[in-house]
Amino acid sequence: MQTYKLGLFHDWVPKPLQLLLIILLTIPILGISGVYSTNIGDMLASQGMLTEDLMMASYASAIGMALVFPLALRTKQFFRSRHILIVSLSSLILLSYICATTDHAWVLIGANTVMGMIKAFAMMEVILPIMFIISPTGDRPKFYSVFYPLSIALAQVASYYATKLSFEYSWHAVYYYTIAILLFCLLLVLIFGHHYRGSKKVPFYQVDWLSFVLILSAMMMLNYVLSYGRILDWWNNQSIKFTLFGSLLLTIWFIQRQMILKRPFLSLEVFKRKSVWMSLVFIFLMGIFLASTGIQSTFTTGVLKYSALSNAEINLMMALGAVAGGFFCFAWFKIKWSLKGLVICGFTAFILYHLILFFLFSPVIEIHDLAFPLFLKGLGLTIIYISIGVYCADKLSLTALLAAVSVLILFRSFIGPAFWSSVYSYELYAGQLKHTAFLVQHMDANDPLLTGRLSPLVQGAMSQGKSSELAQSLAVSSVWGTVQLQATMAAAKEIFGWIVIAGGFVLLLVISYRFEPVNFRKLVNIRRRFRGQEILKREEEMLTAIAP
Numbered sequence: 001m002q003t004y005k006l007g008l009f010h011d012w013v014p015k016p017l018q019l020l021l022i023i024l025l026t027i028p029i030l031g032i033s034g035v036y037s038t039n040i041g042d043m044l045a046s047q048g049m050l051t052e053d054l055m056m057a058s059y060a061s062a063i064g065m066a067l068v069f070p071l072a073l074r075t076k077q078f079f080r081s082r083h084i085l086i087v088s089l090s091s092l093i094l095l096s097y098i099c100a101t102t103d104h105a106w107v108l109i110g111a112n113t114v115m116g117m118i119k120a121f122a123m124m125e126v127i128l129p130i131m132f133i134i135s136p137t138g139d140r141p142k143f144y145s146v147f148y149p150l151s152i153a154l155a156q157v158a159s160y161y162a163t164k165l166s167f168e169y170s171w172h173a174v175y176y177y178t179i180a181i182l183l184f185c186l187l188l189v190l191i192f193g194h195h196y197r198g199s200k201k202v203p204f205y206q207v208d209w210l211s212f213v214l215i216l217s218a219m220m221m222l223n224y225v226l227s228y229g230r231i232l233d234w235w236n237n238q239s240i241k242f243t244l245f246g247s248l249l250l251t252i253w254f255i256q257r258q259m260i261l262k263r264p265f266l267s268l269e270v271f272k273r274k275s276v277w278m279s280l281v282f283i284f285l286m287g288i289f290l291a292s293t294g295i296q297s298t299f300t301t302g303v304l305k306y307s308a309l310s311n312a313e314i315n316l317m318m319a320l321g322a323v324a325g326g327f328f329c330f331a332w333f334k335i336k337w338s339l340k341g342l343v344i345c346g347f348t349a350f351i352l353y354h355l356i357l358f359f360l361f362s363p364v365i366e367i368h369d370l371a372f373p374l375f376l377k378g379l380g381l382t383i384i385y386i387s388i389g390v391y392c393a394d395k396l397s398l399t400a401l402l403a404a405v406s407v408l409i410l411f412r413s414f415i416g417p418a419f420w421s422s423v424y425s426y427e428l429y430a431g432q433l434k435h436t437a438f439l440v441q442h443m444d445a446n447d448p449l450l451t452g453r454l455s456p457l458v459q460g461a462m463s464q465g466k467s468s469e470l471a472q473s474l475a476v477s478s479v480w481g482t483v484q485l486q487a488t489m490a491a492a493k494e495i496f497g498w499i500v501i502a503g504g505f506v507l508l509l510v511i512s513y514r515f516e517p518v519n520f521r522k523l524v525n526i527r528r529r530f531r532g533q534e535i536l537k538r539e540e541e542m543l544t545a546i547a548p
Contacts, residue, residue: 007129008081009192019133021188025085026126028181029119030151031158032092034061034099034112038163038312041301042171053105055421056227057112062413063219064116067212069406070266072124073398078203081125082193088122089186091115093179100175113220141333141390148385149326152378153319163312211265214254219414221247226418230425266407270400278513279392279404280411282343285506286384287416289350289377291424292499295492296357298428300370303363303485310367317371321378328379329386340515342387347510349380351503358496361489385412391515424495431491432484439483 008025009018035043035058043054075084095115102108127147135143162174221243232240258264271277300306300314332342353376360369392408393401 008085008125008189008194010194013192021192022126022129022133024188025185026130027154028178028185029092029122029126030154032096032115032119032178032182033158034058034095034108034115036159036162036166036171036174038159038308038315039166039171039174041308042166046171047103049103049105049108050231052227052231053108055418056223057105057109059223059227059414059418060109060220061112061116061119062409063216063223064113065120066116066406066409066413067216067219068117068120069402069409071207071212072120073402074207075121076124077200080195082189082195084121085125085189085193086186088118088125089182089189091118092122093182093186096175096178096182100172113216140393141386142330144386144389145326145330145333148389149322149382152322152382152385156315156319156322156378160312160316163308167307167309206263208257208261208263208265211254211257211261214250214257215266218247218250218254219410221250223414223418226422229422230429234426267400267403270396270403271407273396275391275394276396276404279388279408282384282388282510283408283411284416284419285509286347286350286381286388286412287420288499288502288506289347289354290381291417291420292354292496294421295424295428295495298488299361299492300367302488304365304367306367314367314370315374317374318378318381321375321380322382324375325379325382325386329383333390338515339387339391340510340513342383343391343510343515344507346380346383346387347503347506349376349383351500351507353377353380354496354499354503358493358500361493361496363485363489427495428488428491431494432487435487435490436483439486 007018009021013021035054037058040051040054043049044051092115095111095118098111099108099115102111130147131138131143134146165173165177225240225244225247229240234240255268258266258268297311300311301308306314328345329342353373356373356376357370360373389408392404396404
């Protein structure tokens with residue numbers, strides 16, 4: 001007789017040790033990445049790639065993770081948890097080595113796509129036990145209030161240590177350390193993992209693989225458009241036009257297949273629920289605030305001249321904000337306040353982050369001045385993740401939830417950030433040109449401010465033994481660098497101002513939107529109560545009128 005067993009480990013493993021083992025497995029699985037954003041500068045210099053290559057690779061990982069979620073449950077019901085973890089960890093080790101050694105952009109992009117898929121299967125194995133530990137009754141608000149702060153904080157901590165290893169050794173070091181940690185996790189699974197199934201084996205059949213290929217191809221084409229659009233001059237480039245048209249065509253084909261198939265790859269029935277598609281709208285709008293990270297990095301590295309390690313250190317404040325957001329949401333759900341108020345708090349934190357930075361843009365600020373805004377950013381990010389996750393998952397079955405989560409991750413980690421990042425990248429570039437032209441339009445030899453700035457620089461260079469021509473060239477280069485910094489700050493400040501204004505409209509949308517359905521029975525009872533009070537009042541008036 002077949003024996004079934006929940007959990008991941010043998011019965012002889014003590015419960016406290018099982019909890020420790022789950023934590024040890026979860027941390028590297030959540031923290032692993034094919035491209036660490038804080039190491040992009042070092043990778044570009046070493047591998048000869050473009051920034052857009054690494055951006056597309058990073059988004060490809062999110063696409064791969066999102067699109068395999070509909071298969072995650074069926075995979076778990078067909079294979080043993082031990083086998084899934086062994087294959088997943090082994091594959092992640094191989095893919096990490098490929099990411100560390102390849103100098104071909106498309107190999108890196110492909111490896112990140114597969115890494116995202118494998119990571120989703122591994123996450124399913126460790127998240128379900130954690131969910132039952134945190135909330136045995138299936139209380140999703142309680143689980144989300146712990147899981148999302150943990151994942152966001154771990155991402156920031158992983159980025160910090162990746163930068164630290166790159167700073168002290170090389171950018172390859174983080175991948176080799178990751179491989180060593182994954183080997184240790186693989187050893188733990190081999191020693192402590194049980195051999196039993198978690199449930200009855202369900203045949204892995206009638207999967208519409210054509211639909212999977214269609215949606216994966218469509219999203220990767222869209223990834224190409226959003227990643228390379230600026231450097232290829234958008235609609236003036238034929239490849240951008242054809243790729244975007246191909247993406248739209250494949251998406252329409254995919255949707256049409258899901259509507260006619262008896263067993264669709266991704267059930268579209270879930271999108272008939274208002275809570276699901278409105279969650280996608282709010283997550284997409286969250287990208288307005290989340291995608292400004294690139295502008296902040298441009299300011300801290302290009303204007304303030306902070307190192308990548310200093311940036312990673314100050315970004316740890318987002319981890320503190322994430323933890324605070326978890327406690328805040330847990331208390332909010334405990335008191336049972338409205339979900340609308342929680343969403344408003346999340347977007348307000350994002351707006352305050354951009355508003356504070358709008359007034360802080362200056363070449364003389366200290367790095368600790370960014371601590372509180374980044375704390376607010378981590379707080380807002382966590383609150384929105386938790387509140388929208390709770391709203392989207394409300395009253396959904398596990399199968400419907402996986403379909404909704406798949407599209408939600410796609411919007412949260414790819415479509416929203418990639419779209420708004422491409423918009424901000426173009427606006428920052430155009431703004432730099434506009435403000436540079438404005439600053440230099442009156443600069444000539446007759447400008448007393450310019451000559452007053454150039455003269456000390458020329459004299460200082462000549463006092464060091466430079467020739468007159470070289471001294472003038474160095475002085476002009478110095479002034480030109482100052483002009484570019486001013487143009488960058490002006491463009492960044494302008495974008496942040498528009499983000500704050502857009503945030504006001506987002507808040508108006510949230511305030512006007514009804515998160516909970518109208519309770520008609522309650523309205524009827526209130527109406528009856530008022531009508532009853534009105535009748536009693538009329539009777540009292542009549543009795544008063546006829547009384548002697």
